[in-house]
Amino acid sequence: MxxxxxxxxxxxxxxxxxxLNHANVVATGVGYKVTNNKRTDTPCIICSVEKKLNALQLTxxxxxxxxxxxxxxxxxxxxxxxxxxxxxxxxxxxPGGISVGHKDITAGTLGCWVRKNNQWMMLSNNHVLAxxxxxxxxxxxxxxxxxxxxxNPDDQIAVLDDFIxxxxxxxxxxxxxxxxxxxxxxSLAGIVxxxxxxxxxxxxAEDNLVDAAIARPLNEDDVKAxxxxxxxxxxxxxxxxxxxxxxxxxxxGLTEGEVLQVDVTVxxxxxxxxxxxxxxxxxxxxxxxxxxxxxxVLDEKDNIVGLLFAGSEQTTxxxxxxxxxxxxxxxx
Amino acid sequence: xxxxxxxxxxLMGSLNQANAVENMQANIEEVKNRHEAQLLSLPGVISVGxxxxxxxxxxxxxxxSSDNEELKARLPQRLEGHRVSVEYIGKVRAQ
Numbered sequence: 001m002x003x004x005x006x007x008x009x010x011x012x013x014x015x016x017x018x019x020l021n022h023a024n025v026v027a028t029g030v031g032y033k034v035t036n037n038k039r040t041d042t043p044c045i046i047c048s049v050e051k052k053l054n055a056l057q058l059t060x061x062x063x064x065x066x067x068x069x070x071x072x073x074x075x076x077x078x079x080x081x082x083x084x085x086x087x088x089x090x091x092x093x094x095p096g097g098i099s100v101g102h103k104d105i106t107a108g109t110l111g112c113w114v115r116k117n118n119q120w121m122m123l124s125n126n127h128v129l130a131x132x133x134x135x136x137x138x139x140x141x142x143x144x145x146x147x148x149x150x151x152n153p154d155d156q157i158a159v160l161d162d163f164i165x166x167x168x169x170x171x172x173x174x175x176x177x178x179x180x181x182x183x184x185x186x187s188l189a190g191i192v193x194x195x196x197x198x199x200x201x202x203x204x205a206e207d208n209l210v211d212a213a214i215a216r217p218l219n220e221d222d223v224k225a226x227x228x229x230x231x232x233x234x235x236x237x238x239x240x241x242x243x244x245x246x247x248x249x250x251x252x253g254l255t256e257g258e259v260l261q262v263d264v265t266v267x268x269x270x271x272x273x274x275x276x277x278x279x280x281x282x283x284x285x286x287x288x289x290x291x292x293x294x295x296x297v298l299d300e301k302d303n304i305v306g307l308l309f310a311g312s313e314q315t316t317x318x319x320x321x322x323x324x325x326x327x328x329x330x331x332x
Numbered sequence: 333x334x335x336x337x338x339x340x341x342x343l344m345g346s347l348n349q350a351n352a353v354e355n356m357q358a359n360i361e362e363v364k365n366r367h368e369a370q371l372l373s374l375p376g377v378i379s380v381g382x383x384x385x386x387x388x389x390x391x392x393x394x395x396x397s398s399d400n401e402e403l404k405a406r407l408p409q410r411l412e413g414h415r416v417s418v419e420y421i422g423k424v425r426a427q
């Protein structure tokens with residue numbers, strides 16, 4: 001009996017390639033023998049197999065010997081080992097939760113596949129699929145997005161079909177003169193007890209409910225209605241305060257959070273110079289980063305409740321899926 | 333007879349009070365909607381929403397972009413009876 005791990009490693013070096021030629025073996029390594037579900041102190045050579053078979057199902061050549069050069073062996077079932085595909089890679093068919101983008105942007109997330117007029121549509125944000133209002137219907141949508149190496153036309157997966165324009169305005173003015181004028185006017189408003197106060201803004205803000213767009217696949221074979229690392233969407237639900245939620249996104253992958261605020265009116269910055277006010281939004285704690293925009297947000301039972309589009313280091317801002325589906329006339 | 337009428341009046345009074353409390357809590361969305369434009373006009377205020385406090389009571393939550401004591405001091409602690417909580421959330425950007 002060999003009692004050191006190092007001796008087992010030396011033996012494994014000599015027999016590893018032979019063991020990997022046995023039918024069913026997917027990996028070899030050194031560890032401690034497990035007997036009756038308990039780890040013992042006996043070093044051993046572990047053969048991971050796709051499926052554990054009994055002696056009758058194997059030829060004698062494919063049987064793993066109980067000992068090799070006095071080192072005991074163990075056989076564990078691990079199934080097929082696959083390389084995890086990163087959400088930034090190219091997928092065909094393409095599930096939700098992976099990199100996508102209009103040809104002129106960096107990259108965002110393909111939220112999920114939805115139906116419109118009996119046709120599959122990819123759902124994400126306007127600022128992901130329609131370049132923040134600047135795109136034209138019919139423009140190329142790439143998977144992965146351009147920042148992740150997607151090129152046009154090789155990686156084109158869809159064409160922009162429709163989007164809800166975002167009412168964008170200039171940022172609050174940092175102009176000192178405008179600031180002084182509004183300050184003066186606001187102090188006057190204080191004197192006359194008016195509850196209205198002014199802020200120097202380049203253009204008057206208008207309300208938005210969604211940052212949403214859909215794209216039509218070039219080939220329906222490229223549609224995978226699941227969400228990566230989550231599975232199929234079970235239905236649709238309405239976000240409530242305290243609800244546990246999750247999303248799969250291009251940048252931070254699968255993350256979980258909780259609905260901390262509802263009925264949120266929030267000012268969201270687009271690029272360096274523009275801002276848009278959104279009403280009736282859902283706010284969660286930090287569960288996303290740049291590139292996760294467009295992620296479908298699901299509850300614990302895998303019902304879709306929202307479309308993620310913005311955030312800060314402390315928060316995540318999510319459109320209600322009710323508003324997204326009604327604005328673009330979509331169903332699951 | 334007088335006593336009975338007195339008790340009935342007392343009962344009706346307390347029922348009305350209970351209704352008043354219920355109505356006040358049901359209106360937190362309205363109160364938020366009435367005040368949010370003014371709150372959002374203050375430089376540094378980024379969001380106004382409805383959240384829960386530690387006792388699971390609905391409160392109005394004001395999100396601010398910088399941890400600015402002067403701004404915090406300007407924000408109300410209550411609006412029409414509803415508690416207001418001020419939270420630092422930083423700048424919110426499209427992601």
